[in-house]
Amino acid sequence: KMAPGIGGFGGHYIIGDKCYVGGTDGVGTKLKLAFETGVHDTIGIDLVAMCVNDIVASGARPLFFQDYYATSKLDVDLAEKVIKGIVDGCEQSDCVLLGGETAEMPGFYAEGEYDLSGSAVGVVKVDKLIDGKNIVEGDILIGLPSSGIHSNGFSLVRRVLEKSGLSLSDQLPINDGITSTVGEILMAPTVIYVKQVLEIISKGGIKGLAHITGGGFTENIPRVFPPGLGAKIITGSWKVPPVFKWLQQVGNIDDAEMWRTFNMGIGMVLVVSREAADRIIEDSHGSNPAYPIGEVIQGKGVCYA
Amino acid sequence: KMAPGIGGFGGHYIIGDKCYVGGTDGVGTKLKLAFETGVHDTIGIDLVAMCVNDIVASGARPLFFQDYYATSKLDVDLAEKVIKGIVDGCEQSDCVLLGGETAEMPGFYAEGEYDLSGSAVGVVKVDKLIDGKNIVEGDILIGLPSSGIHSNGFSLVRRVLEKSGLSLSDQLPINDGITSTVGEILMAPTVIYVKQVLEIISKGGIKGLAHITGGGFTENIPRVFPPGLGAKIITGSWKVPPVFKWLQQVGNIDDAEMWRTFNMGIGMVLVVSREAADRIIEDSHGSNPAYPIGEVIQGKGVCYA
Numbered sequence: 001k002m003a004p005g006i007g008g009f010g011g012h013y014i015i016g017d018k019c020y021v022g023g024t025d026g027v028g029t030k031l032k033l034a035f036e037t038g039v040h041d042t043i044g045i046d047l048v049a050m051c052v053n054d055i056v057a058s059g060a061r062p063l064f065f066q067d068y069y070a071t072s073k074l075d076v077d078l079a080e081k082v083i084k085g086i087v088d089g090c091e092q093s094d095c096v097l098l099g100g101e102t103a104e105m106p107g108f109y110a111e112g113e114y115d116l117s118g119s120a121v122g123v124v125k126v127d128k129l130i131d132g133k134n135i136v137e138g139d140i141l142i143g144l145p146s147s148g149i150h151s152n153g154f155s156l157v158r159r160v161l162e163k164s165g166l167s168l169s170d171q172l173p174i175n176d177g178i179t180s181t182v183g184e185i186l187m188a189p190t191v192i193y194v195k196q197v198l199e200i201i202s203k204g205g206i207k208g209l210a211h212i213t214g215g216g217f218t219e220n221i222p223r224v225f226p227p228g229l230g231a232k233i234i235t236g237s238w239k240v241p242p243v244f245k246w247l248q249q250v251g252n253i254d255d256a257e258m259w260r261t262f263n264m265g266i267g268m269v270l271v272v273s274r275e276a277a278d279r280i281i282e283d284s285h286g287s288n289p290a291y292p293i294g295e296v297i298q299g300k301g302v303c304y305a
Numbered sequence: 306k307m308a309p310g311i312g313g314f315g316g317h318y319i320i321g322d323k324c325y326v327g328g329t330d331g332v333g334t335k336l337k338l339a340f341e342t343g344v345h346d347t348i349g350i351d352l353v354a355m356c357v358n359d360i361v362a363s364g365a366r367p368l369f370f371q372d373y374y375a376t377s378k379l380d381v382d383l384a385e386k387v388i389k390g391i392v393d394g395c396e397q398s399d400c401v402l403l404g405g406e407t408a409e410m411p412g413f414y415a416e417g418e419y420d421l422s423g424s425a426v427g428v429v430k431v432d433k434l435i436d437g438k439n440i441v442e443g444d445i446l447i448g449l450p451s452s453g454i455h456s457n458g459f460s461l462v463r464r465v466l467e468k469s470g471l472s473l474s475d476q477l478p479i480n481d482g483i484t485s486t487v488g489e490i491l492m493a494p495t496v497i498y499v500k501q502v503l504e505i506i507s508k509g510g511i512k513g514l515a516h517i518t519g520g521g522f523t524e525n526i527p528r529v530f531p532p533g534l535g536a537k538i539i540t541g542s543w544k545v546p547p548v549f550k551w552l553q554q555v556g557n558i559d560d561a562e563m564w565r566t567f568n569m570g571i572g573m574v575l576v577v578s579r580e581a582a583d584r585i586i587e588d589s590h591g592s593n594p595a596y597p598i599g600e601v602i603q604g605k606g607v608c609y610a
Contacts, residue, residue, distance in 0.1 A: 011403040013369065022403030024371040024424075029410060064318065066329040068373065068422035098316040098327030098426065105334060106460060108420060115413060117373035119329075119424040121403065155411060 012058065012129070019126050023054035023062075024119035028214075029154040033186050035113055037168050040078055042189040043116065044085025045092070046151045049190035050213065051120040052093040053268065056197045057209040057224075059130035060122035064098040065090050071114035074104050082116065085189070093194040095120060130201070132208035132224035132271065135296055139207060140277035141221070141231060143293040144196065146267030148188040148243055152214040153261045157186060160251035174246040185243050193268045196288050203283075205276025212263040218302050219260060221269055230299035238291045241265045259304060266293060317363065317434070324431050328359035328367075329424035333519075334459040338491050340418055342473050345383055347494040348421065349390025350397070351456045354495035355518065356425040357398040358573065361502045362514040362529075364435035365427035369403040370395050376419035379409050387421065390494075398499040400425060435506070437513035437529035437576065440601055444512060445582035446526070446536060448598040449501065451572030453493040453548055457519040458566045462491060465556035479551040490548050498573045501593050508588075510581020517568040523607050524565060526574055535604035543596045546570045564609060571598060 013020045027046045034043045044067070052062040067086050069079055079102055090097045109115065124130075149157060161182070166172075168183030178185070193211075200206060208224035221231045244265065248258050258264065270290075272280060277292060284290035297303075318325045332351045339348045349372070357367040372391050374384055384407055395402045414420065429435075454462060466487070471477075473488030483490070498516075505511060513529035526536045549570065553563050563569065575595075577585060582597060589595035602608075 011371075011401075013401045013403055020369060020403065022369060022371050024373055024404045024406045026373060026375060026406060026408045026410070028408060029412070031410075032412070064325060064327060064426055066316075066327050066424040066426075068329055068331060068424070070331060070420055070422070096316075096318045098318055098325065099329045099424065100316075101329045101331060101422065103331045103333060103422070105331070105336075105420065107334070107337070108414070108418070113413070115375055115410065115420055117375070117406065117408070117422050119371040119373070119404065121369055121371075121426050 014126055017126050019060070019124050019129050021055045021058045021060040021122045021124065022119065023051040023122070024117065025050035025054070026115065026117040027151045029158065030151050031116065032158060033154060037183040037187055039183070039187045040081040042085050042187065044082050045089040045189035045192070047116055047118045048086060048089025048093060048095070049192045050151050051118050052095060052192060052194050053211040055120055055122035056194045057211045058124060059128055059201055060124035061198060062093050062095040062120050062122040062194060065095045065118060065120045066099040067116070067118045068101045068103065069114060069116055070103040070105050070108065072104070072106050072109040072111070074102060086118070089192060092192040130206055130209055133226055135207045135225055135229060135271050137229060137296055137298055138274065139271050139296040140274055140292055141233070141294040141296070142270040142272055142277060142280055143238060143266035143291045144193055144268040144270070145289055146263045146265055147191050148185055148241060150190040150263055150267055156251065156261055157247065160247050164250045172242060172246050174242045174249065176242040178242060191267050197268065200270065200280055203279065205273045206270055207273065208271035210269040212267050212269060216260045216262050217264065221302050222300065224271060225296070228298065229296050231294055231302045232297045233294040233302060233304050235304050237293045238265060255304070269293070271296065319431055322431050324365065324429050324434050326360045326363045326365040326427045326429065327424065328356040328427070329422065330355035330359070331420065331422040332456045334463065335456050336421065337463060338459060342488040342492055344488070344492045345386040347390050347492065349387050350394040350494035350497070352421055352423045353391060353394025353398060353400070354497045355456050356423050357400060357497060357499050358516045360425055360427035361499045362516045363429060364433055364506055364514070365429035366503060367398050367400040367425050367427040367499060370400045370423060370425045371404040372421070372423045373406045373408065374419060374421055375408040375410050375413065377409070377411050377414040377416070379407060391423070394497060397497040435511055435514055438531055440512045440530055440534060440576050442534060442601055442603055443579065444576050444601040445579055445597055446538070446599040446601070447575040447577055447582060447585055448543055448571035448596045449498055449573040449575070450594055451568045451570055452496050453490055453546060455495040455568055455572055461556065461566055462552065465552050469555045477547060477551050479547045479554065481547045483547060496572050502573065505575065505585055508584065510578045511575055512578065513576035515574040517572050517574060521565045521567050522569065526607050527605065529576060533603065533605070534601050536599055536607045537602045538599040538607060538609050540609050542598045543570060560609070574598070576601065
């Protein structure tokens with residue numbers, strides 16, 4: 001029997017030659033943006049993404065998802081929008097929506113607000129479990145692009161937004177030509193990497209996977225490394241989306257805090273052999289891009305070059 | 306792919322000869338009593354119970370449990386107490402705690418408050434799935450005793466408590482000699498029926514199982530019946546615990562509302578053949594009692610005789 005690691009990756013439980021992997025999460029204060037924008041039909045995608053991306057980070061295939069939706073007074077139309085997003089997220093991750101609970105909790109939530117959590121269970125053969133133990137110096141870090149902020153760091157995002165004086169229907173002043181509104185950019189649903197990552201894994205050479213969530217690059221990448229190894233990130237090797245530049249400038253946030261909070265445009269990091277890296281980059285294409293973003297070095301933690 | 310039935314029993318998903326069963330739930334406004342009594346180390350048992358009792362109601366054995374604990378500002382001591390209860394509940398149900406998430410959600414919850422949800426996945430061979438379809442007129446209803454209110458009906462309980470003027474450290478005025486305080490009686494953790502029910506199932510003759518949760522006898526028992534059949538409950542056949550008599554008297558609640566809200570001292574109802582009923586009652590003993598409480602009749606719904 002296992003106690004949950006607060007903040008840890010999903011738990012592992014081995015039965016015979018199979019390892020079951022659990023992933024459970026919420027979407028944090030991104031919900032407050034959903035309340036403010038009125039966009040409720042994609043927050044369920046974020047919810048599923050947070051859980052199944054953790055599972056696929058062990059090389060496991062998600063099997064089941066269950067959700068919990070709690071509010072003080074049930075608004076059926078609103079709940080249906082949220083659940084539509086959950087159903088979409090389950091489809092994107094080839095995962096079965098096994099159950100759900102809609103709880104009315106008078107006096108717990110402010111009017112029009114709700115909380116949302118989900119849990120997924122996945123499975124992988126024990127000998128295919130990806131746990132980083134074979135990572136060596138010189139392995140390559142491959143980044144898969146995010147759609148934006150994803151589902152972490154929203155308390156800071158909301159402070160910056162307030163300070164900026166922008167409304168959710170404005171465009172970002174730093175936008176590299178992207179004309180989406182602030183609300184659209186911030187609410188962009190989290191990428192579900194399940195199908196892309198399982199396909200890459202099936203071709204071999206994947207040694208470790210880091211889902212970039214709370215703690216950003218700095219805290220998530222080292223979690224997959226054996227002792228004595230660290231990551232060198234080549235910061236110019238991909239295009240950081242303008243929303244992060246805007247957050248940093250308006251919020252007067254130093255580089256270290258940016259890297260420790262946000263995904264900076266990369267939502268999943270693969271640690272792979274050099275041979276696999278060449279193949280993965282060659283195979284990557286428009287809708288499923290993958291960039292080399294750094295390498296494994298002697299040391300610990302993450303350094304940014 | 307399956308959409309969640311709002312308020313339904315856990316979902317079923319068949320892979321090969323196995324049916325996976327999901328159960329997900331919270332503990333509702335019993336949490337408010339936890340905040341008021343300061344008893345946080347058993348609410349996790351309630352949480353696990355609500356999920357795994359739903360699973361065992363399909364004849365499935367719970368495999369995994371995952372929890373979600375959300376609060377505005379994390380109080381580690383408090384969270385540890387809650388998680389201790391979850392670990393206890395998992396032990397009582399032979400279930401692995403596969404993962405957990407502790408979420409800090411500033412601005413979502415009042416100071417000192419939290420919400421809690423959980424999900425479990427269980428498994429049963431498809432040909433052993435218990436779904437009520439073989440229930441016939443004349444089958445016997447067996448009741449397994451509850452420990453008290455369990456985890457439903459607490460909004461009503463709290464209104465009655467307020468009306469009564471009693472404090473949580475008082476004894477109930479209607480108490481049949483039970484000297485526990487109101488707080489102790491109301492916070493008694495939900496019985497986890499997993500081991501008892503799986504043992505009874507293993508001996509055969511179980512056709513249907515109803516976990517008595519929100520909706521009480523009146524809504525939960527008919528859910529396991531084929532069309533054209535109903536239940537006759539012999540109301541004097543077990544001793545209704547004094548807390549329910551007190552709630553009814555002080556709250557001026559009519560019989561129909563009592564039966565539609567509370568478990569009335571019976572937390573799980575088994576629908577069994579007459580032969581199995583005789584054996585189950587003979588096998589029942591001090592720590593695992595089972596009473597005959599009624600029978601299956603032509604008709605629909607539940608009547609109380």
